[in-house]
Amino acid sequence: MHYLEKDFNNLDATAKAALGPIQTADQWNFFRYAHQGNYGINTIVKEGSRVGKVVIFARSVIADHATTGNY
């Protein structure tokens, strides 16, 4: 499972600049909450990736599936 970085200030500077509408630490924390917990996924984002029948997280960072094997 891909865990988003906990602390907004630990993100790489170029990555931080590329985030677009997410610009403050508060927004990043809310974004993590909406994508990585059951309540956030079911009420705000409404799109979950599943392992079997269990929703594990909502897709947020997407890389090339062929190279990373992840979402």
Place this chain on the structure above:
Amino acid sequence: MKKSICLLTTLLVLFAFAAPGLAADTAKISAASYKAGDTVTIEGTIAPGQDLYIAIAQQKMFAPNDTDGVHETKRLKKDAKKANFTLDTKIPPLYYMLTNNPDAFGKVKDKKFGGPSVLL
């Protein structure tokens, strides 16, 4: 999980395209607004060897203050303290970061979902 048609047609896309050292927005996107199921095409160039970061997000943002559901207001108020966000923090509900460097945003760790706690 129903979404009304009017919500889908107001779904717009904005994107950010970053290359280190340059603020070059030379990317083009295929249409100004999309409905669910449409294909989004983004064309552009970046310098060789640079990392690609494309953020695709809905333009309409959501903050916990925007809802007046009884359960949601109580729950979001409680969770805001624990998860460190305020009730007027806005995020776009649909947001995807397409990148070749997902490690810049987090790590992949193994997590067990169900199954036996000890494999005998």
